[in-house]
Amino acid sequence: MTESRDVMEVDVLYVGGGIASLSSALHLTNLIKAHDEKAGDKKIGELVIVVLEKGFAPGAHGISGAVMDPAPLKELVPDFVGKGAPLEGEVKKESVYLLTKSGKIKSPITPPPLNNHGNYVVSMSKLNQWMAELAEANGVNLFPEFAGVEVLYDDNKVIGVRAGDKGVDADGNKKSNYEPGADLHARVTVFGEGSRGNLTKDLIEHFKLDEGRNPVAFEVGVKEVWELPEQRLQPGEVIHSMGYPLKSDTFGGGFIYGMKDKMVSIGQMTSLDYSDPCLDPHREFQKFKLHPMVSELLKGGKLIQYGAKTAPVGGYFSIPKLSFPGGMIIGDGANLFNSQKIKGIDLAIRSGMLAAQTIFEGLLEDDLSDVKLAGYAKAMSRSKEMKSLYKVRNFHQAMTRGLYPGLLTAVGQYLLGGRVLSNRLSSKPDHEHMETLVERYGTSTPSADDVGDIKFDKQLTFDKETDVYYSGATHEEAQPSHLKILNLDICYGECAEKYGNPCVRFCPASVYEMTVDEATGKKTLKVNFSNCVHCKTCDVKDPFENIQWVPPEGGGGPKYTMM
Template identity: 55%
Template sequence: MAERETLEVDALFVGAGPASLGGAIHLSHLIKAHNEKVENGALKAGKLEGITIAVIEKGSEIGSHGLSGAVMDPIALRELIPDFEERGAPLEGEVKEDYLYYLTAKRKIKFPFMPPPLSNHGKYIVSLSKLVRWMGTIAEEAGVNLFPSFPGAELLYDNNSVVGVRTGDKGVNRDGKPKGNYEPGVDIIAKVTVLGEGPRGSLTKKLIEKIKLDAGRFPQVYAIGVKEIWEMPRGSVPPGRVIHTLGYPLKSETFGGGFIYSMKNDLIDIGLVVGLDYRDPLTDPHLEFQRFKQHPYVASLLKGGKLIGYGAKAIPEGGYYSIPQLYADGVLLIGDSAGFLNGQRLKGIHLGIKSGMLAAEAIFQALLKGDYSSRQLSSYQQLVDESWIKKELYPVRNFHSGFENGRWAGLFNAGISYISGGRWPRKRAYDAGHKRMRKLSEYYGAQNIQPHTMKFDGELTFDRLTDVYYSGTAHNEDQPCHLKVLDTSICINRCAVEYGNPCQYFCPAKVYEMVGDGQGRHLQINFSNCVHCKTCDIMDPYQIIDWVPPEGGDGPNYVNM
């Protein structure tokens, strides 16, 4: 059997999203600037020579797992790369038109004014997958080592200090036995490991549980964004148009809303966000998204177009009080893994990039001192608290919890919170989203319960499997299932009765199915459909689903997402 290799680096970023790439680029710039000052005699210090910065990514290439709305505030990208426009950043266009509508089943009602947090003039519509690919080229130019198809399988520890990451094995069959092409993962030893895996990162989750980094914090609360890319007739899509919606098709008790953005080459980016703290156990985000497209106004925008892309992603909505401790011995948390997202503004890319940059500054000081302890790395927390990240997130610290009692109370609370600078409504504890799901008997009482269904026409609306096809998702089926259900008897004996097996509905990729009858009824996991959104790990009411990375390179292949 092949021996496991070891690779030593100075700084290891896990996950090639905007936070990790921003951090890696900034750290490289800091080291270069330091060494130039030493060479020029402007600084009396030793040079930082031979510093190795690495980024590992589970996707087959940089950007293949990148998905977001997205309207980007350029503040952080401009700090990182001041000439990003001249260097060819793949911007879909500057926002020229902003609309906010409340949808009923048949009508749209335009808001009489644009709430300031949703005013996007001067911001940029972007495809995150394209942006990340471009940032990857900038990182390589800066000397950063990029390793796609290298998923982080487990953290390496020396006592409670993180000392690196073991990447996933390749060539293991479905029974966990090595195949002829078996290749063990690599132990990457790092002075500092930075977790930028995205929302509900598998390594981040285990680290937080092990070291109790969430002690004294509120639980993170998530939403799921389900989206499609449509190709429209030439010249039919006005550039720079941003549309947000509230109301239909979601119940007033359910957090969320729609978005429709114009992209280059007559593409439309359309999606629906559904809070993963809903009460109805039969809530089906993918189905709700298809219903959203059936609204007369939305359908009119898509008329004459065709579906060319699909994807889904979890979104950390908890806000400031849900951000865990950001540091421990040998490790830092950045981006969505740390919960850096402004739910009120519907933006997180800029916060992710900035958090990566601040992590880089903390690592730079640690390299100068040769100290990678929690005490030294705590400077990252201080840098965050002194930056515009806290200035932006603290005033909206109660935004999501303000929607606890539904849409109308939430909108009222959001308005008061904006006016009061977040001082009202006051801080109040809330539960993790899966705890808010009601049992069938509690939600429906004695009603004859029927799962929500609709007929898909294959032109405007699509079933899950058709959409999954357009995500480009591919997994080698002769490998261990990466969706670990700890006790499948619960699915059959308890969940079916208590919740109606909600995994069949909250998964946007038809991964989970209850098949068979009577004694032969069982859970079937179609893991090859998985689009890596992590919703199952988040929303399972019993918390017995553990999402771990599949073999490196597997998963969706996002292009315009």
């Protein structure tokens, strides 16, 4: 019930408590500790390092496939196995299939970019939780349930962020327990907000960090974790698929990863540059489970957890400038993601570590100027992970030209180390790719069959409401919606006519619902913000850029524990 806004002075502030920030905070404290032990009177001393996390707990919003290349983790925590890193299993068996509706063609070899030998299947939520414990043991201050909602600038320099207010009702009025979010002032602010970071968007615009870059591009991954009657896949076994149920003009693919304790992670990525206004990534994932290869595997099993998240797949040319006066961007938020290998954890950890290294050197020299912070981007470009990202610099842009031409280009790119398309392929932002209903279907009222809708049997396939229940998503109901519709007239007018309100379909959590009053025929867009799993698809894909995602009251969102 504080009326005035607290100001907290900290040394290093991380916005977003994912793997990039946690690795970075851990590395920074390790470097300082090692230095101070033998520094005599030139100690850096104890710093106040703060990590803000909008989720209920570290890992609550952590979701990925996930297969992890452990190289950077090995450097950060050399004895990660001994220290109890939550690894599901080492990848020893893997296969790639091209699926047709009921058939499958197994690739005789695993294409080299998908070769995961030596990698580990992990759960992002568990890995985040573990890393958070290590960081906290090192004295890092973790604040779950606090979102950064505004970048604080002073004289064109970032000086920190403002944390979200709490206790504001649906109409924006302060409740009796209103708690204004603190202003955190930091010597360095590191943004590790993950895919489509809300404040990162603001920073990129403010400092024009994307000048001369390709537009960002995203895929949305929809995923379930199942418990099977017996251990049908070895922990660490990896299966990837292409083709069915996605049409050949839509890029994406399925994944099935074996986990411990009879669990299996199963999901599908759908590229958000798709053109079909009626495409529904959640529905397509449900269809994937109907394929005999998948339905046989899941027989007799039960759904344990559900989630969805965008992944930044724009590649090398979409990476913004990584530093600016007062701070840096790390991890998925900086589009540091290798879409050909479908991997970002190694890049996230690497970028976090190199950001920490740069901050550490700056602290030693008492120089945290923008020139000094720019050293992080230079160090990044010398890293093995970044070089490997450069080699596949045009992968996603080639794939948007269709599955088969894309595959050919990708093979060429692989063989020639990227030189087949040494220049940058052009691309346009995801939201501009959508065709109108008439362009796609020749009618503004396509049938359920044309569109590819299915009935969910609640055994193998689930509707969005059921799936959302399994994500644990909840939000304080008495708060303003965190999904801002900028202009409702567009929803009822142009968007309804041209595209049939695709938000209702692309949202994998049934946040958007168009209700029609039977008597008057009047349409109302209902925004069920409490269902939101924070995937950011709407922020990316709305054809009119009419939906803006902002952080809800801290603690809201999914509660992942094994995603």
